[in-house]
Amino acid sequence: MSTTINVERPVFNETKFKQHYERREDEKKGTTSRCSQLCNWLSTSVNCSSSTIWKKLRTRIPVISWLPGYRTGYVIGDVISGFIVGLQRIHEGLAFALLAGVPTAYGLYSCFFPLLLWFLFSSSKHSSIGTNAIICMMLRILADKYTMNAVLPQEDSFNGTHVLSIKQVHPSSPEMQNLTAPPPNTNISLPSIGDLDAGPVTEVTGYEQSSVSEQNEHVGIILTASLVIGLIQVILSQSGLRFMVRLVSDPVLKGLTTGVACLAVMFQFQYIFGVSTAITTYTGVFSAFYNISDVFSLISDAKIVDLAISLVALVVMTVVYLVNRKYQRQLGNYPIPIEILLIIASICTIYFGPFNQQQDSSTIDTIGPIPVGLPNLAVPQHMSSISDLLFDCIAIALVGSAMTLHLSKKFADKGDYHTDDQQETLALGLCNTACSFAGGFAVSPSLSRTTVQEETGGRSQLSTLISSLPVLAMILYFGQFFAHLPKSLLACIIVLILLKNYFQQVLGLKKLWAISTTDFAAWLITFSFVVLFGPSLGLFTGIAFSVGVFIYRVKNPDCGLMGRLNDTNLYVFADKYPQAEEISNVKIFKYSETISYTNKDAFRIALFNAIKFKPSKVAKKMKKMRKEREASYSSSRNSQADFINSSEPLKSQPDAQMLVGFTYLILDTSMWSFIDSTSAREVLLISNKLHEIGVTIMLAGTSNCILEVLDGCDVFEKCVARDNVFMTLHDAVVTAERLLSNEKHGNGQINSV
Numbered sequence: 001m002s003t004t005i006n007v008e009r010p011v012f013n014e015t016k017f018k019q020h021y022e023r024r025e026d027e028k029k030g031t032t033s034r035c036s037q038l039c040n041w042l043s044t045s046v047n048c049s050s051s052t053i054w055k056k057l058r059t060r061i062p063v064i065s066w067l068p069g070y071r072t073g074y075v076i077g078d079v080i081s082g083f084i085v086g087l088q089r090i091h092e093g094l095a096f097a098l099l100a101g102v103p104t105a106y107g108l109y110s111c112f113f114p115l116l117l118w119f120l121f122s123s124s125k126h127s128s129i130g131t132n133a134i135i136c137m138m139l140r141i142l143a144d145k146y147t148m149n150a151v152l153p154q155e156d157s158f159n160g161t162h163v164l165s166i167k168q169v170h171p172s173s174p175e176m177q178n179l180t181a182p183p184p185n186t187n188i189s190l191p192s193i194g195d196l197d198a199g200p201v202t203e204v205t206g207y208e209q210s211s212v213s214e215q216n217e218h219v220g221i222i223l224t225a226s227l228v229i230g231l232i233q234v235i236l237s238q239s240g241l242r243f244m245v246r247l248v249s250d251p252v253l254k255g256l257t258t259g260v261a262c263l264a265v266m267f268q269f270q271y272i273f274g275v276s277t278a279i280t281t282y283t284g285v286f287s288a289f290y291n292i293s294d295v296f297s298l299i300s301d302a303k304i305v306d307l308a309i310s311l312v313a314l315v316v317m318t319v320v321y322l323v324n325r326k327y328q329r330q331l332g333n334y335p336i337p338i339e340i341l342l343i344i345a346s347i348c349t350i351y352f353g354p355f356n357q358q359q360d361s362s363t364i365d366t367i368g369p370i371p372v373g374l375p376n377l378a379v380p381q382h383m384s385s386i387s388d389l390l391f392d393c394i395a396i397a398l399v400g401s402a403m404t405l406h407l408s409k410k411f412a413d414k415g416d417y418h419t420d421d422q423q424e425t426l427a428l429g430l431c432n433t434a435c436s437f438a439g440g441f442a443v444s445p446s447l448s449r450t451t452v453q454e455e456t457g458g459r460s461q462l463s464t465l466i467s468s469l470p471v472l473a474m475i476l477y478f479g480q481f482f483a484h485l486p487k488s489l490l491a492c493i494i495v496l497i498l499l500k501n502y503f504q505q506v507l508g509l510k511k512l513w514a515i516s517t518t519d520f521a522a523w524l525i526t527f528s529f530v531v532l533f534g535p536s537l538g539l540f541t542g543i544a545f546s547v548g549v550f551i552y553r554v555k556n557p558d559c560g561l562m563g564r565l566n567d568t569n570l571y572v573f574a575d576k577y578p579q580a581e582e583i584s585n586v587k588i589f590k591y592s593e594t595i596s597y598t599n600k601d602a603f604r605i606a607l608f609n610a611i612k613f614k615p616s617k618v619a620k621k622m623k624k625m626r627k628e629r630e631a632s633y634s635s636s637r638n639s640q641a642d643f644i645n646s647s648e649p650l651k652s653q654p655d656a657q658m659l660v661g662f663t664y665l666i667l668d669t670s671m672w673s674f675i676d677s678t679s680a681r682e683v684l685l686i687s688n689k690l691h692e693i694g695v696t697i698m699l700a701g702t703s704n705c706i707l708e709v710l711d712g713c714d715v716f717e718k719c720v721a722r723d724n725v726f727m728t729l730h731d732a733v734v735t736a737e738r739l740l741s742n743e744k745h746g747n748g749q750i751n752s753v
Contacts, residue, residue: 082466
């Protein structure tokens with residue numbers, strides 16, 4: 001048996017509803033109350049009482065709130081999780097430093113220094129800050145572009161692309177013999193912060209000296225950019241500009257990350273084949289494709305050992321990833337740390353095997369010595385180039401903030417707790433700002449680390465703090481044993497991480513197409529522009545497209561004439577439901593979007609298209625018909641005078657009925673959330689024009705905030721009577737039908753719906 005609804009109540013317009021039901025007045029309205037609110041805010045802001053200061057500290061430093069209530073039962077899970085994530089930080093720090101194009105030590109610094117600040121300022125329990133593949137790749141593209149401008153700009157005849165050769169040659173080659181540089185065995189220091197000084201400096205020799213200046217420049221630009229990125233994020237968190245992060249929609253963010261991941265994978269082929277020292281760096285349009293073209297043109301010079309390591313590593317890591325996933329419960333959610341095991345195995349094989357670089361440096365590419373000890377704090381170089389870096393830094397700051405908020409919200413929903421978006425953005429900005437002074441580049445939480453931290457029992461940010469200890473041990477002592485780590489293995493780690501975290505997004509495109517073609521288009525446009533023209537241009541193109549789609553939807557919402565389903569009080573679009581019938585002599589128009597200055601013209605056009613006439617043209621025709629009738633009645637002065645002096649609206653004349661076809665126009669305003677003064681005056685203008693040709697306007701489902709604006713623009717005094725404003729659409733229809741019936745059969749009262 002179906003459930004039915006049978007309600008009998010009076011018909012309510014705005015006036016009758018106020019008489020029956022008392023409304024609580026909004027205390028925030030009025031000039032006096034606003035002034036009092038401002039005074040209260042000022043007094044609160046300057047209040048320096050201990051309770052106020054403590055409250056603000058608890059808000060800005062979340063650790064003060066949760067640490068006193070920390071449960072001792074969480075310690076074991078946080079310690080185990082922290083240790084496992086710490087091992088993951090080591091191989092990601094080394095690999096993502098290679099991805100960013102900086103010495104591996106800087107990747108370790110980026111995995112260590114931000115953690116204390118994130119522990120203090122983050123409101124998330126699980127998000128794990130540190131190196132992020134997408135941010136690192138964007139930093140590398142930025143640094144490559146500006147390093148060329150700063151060091152050695154050349155205009156290549158090939159499509160006008162700026163190129164800079166950072167080729168490293170063997171000491172015995174003719175090119176090295178002809179260099180007016182120190183002899184091949186001269187010792188040269190690695191770049192450090194500020195002077196790029198990084199504690200105790202390890203020395204390198206031979207063929208690397210040709211690229212030391214470029215590497216110094218590259219690192220300096222990345223550290224400066226990281227400082228700018230952090231400051232932008234702090235400004236975003238403390239100003240009304242936070243909405244800019246929300247402009248990065250989910251399809252745009254996924255399209256960008258997938259596109260950047262493609263670029264990053266393309267960059268890894270030079271290390272997988274062992275030809276990175278002979279590759280030319282490109283920037284600009286199609287730069288990634290020029291890079292991959294160079295790699296395959298040098299395929300005959302590929303180093304067999306690097307290629308063998310890459311193939312073995314890819315196969316082994318893929319198998320172990322599948323094992324970790326399939327036997328996750330059996331392993332107790334503790335994944336096999338295959339990356340660290342492969343790193344240790346490769347170092348031992350190279351050091352104790354026949355491929356030791358001390359014997360034959362042309363056999364395999366390794367990362368070289370890692371400085372031991374903490375770096376000295378210093379201001380990043382290239383502060384004078386901030387204006388040149390600003391555009392790309394804004395893009396990276398927005399991407400980092402968007403990924404942070406997305407990840408924090410995802411795990412907060414999963415863990416049933418709340419995170420503060422403003423606080424998360426502030427924490428990220430502080431981490432990046434401070435990290436740039438200590439030799440670290442811009443960071444962001446990553447999905448892989450956060451997932452591992454949550455699945456291995458991490459319950460708070462104490463796990464993040466504990467995960468810094470393995471990285472600290474690596475910086476202070478164990479880093480010196482990683483000099484023989486092959487770059488090809490790190491490249492394979494990067495490829496597998498990107499495939500696991502980002503390329504799976506491609507599998508969801510079919511579903512995205514079925515859900516929303518515009519979201520699919522936003523993803524595809526962003527991805528294409530990132531791959532072809534670079535991440536920054538791709539991001540802002542995706543944002544522009546999304547904003548354009550939003551504006552188009554605001555200007556072109558669902559709208560049209562409504563009809564009533566038989567024997568119900570349900571109203572639907574008449575052109576979409578054959579069972580819906582339009583009411584005789586009544587038109588119902590629904591515009592499913594807020595009316596504002598941006599779409600007031602679109603609203604007017606949609607309304608006139610729906611009723612199939614323009615009031616101005618009807619008024620001209622009626623005026624012409626009146627003149628013709630005056631001429632025909634000229635023989636009878638009385639009838640002419642009666643016609644001319646009639647004070648009744650034109651609807652009392654047969655002209656209006658013949659040309660218009662209806663008497664009442666009901667505007668369903670239930671979908672309007674607000675209205676501004678410009679669009680309110682547009683409603684007034686339309687109402688006046690319709691009133692001139694004998695059409696009465698009724699409003700249905702209008703909210704109080706809209707009524708206040710309409711009242712302020714004198715809409716109710718000039719064209720729309722307050723008694724014609726109704727609580728629901730059905731109230732308005734019943735009233736219109738009864739009024740039409742009364743005109744035919746005499747007066748009557750409208751009692752109930």
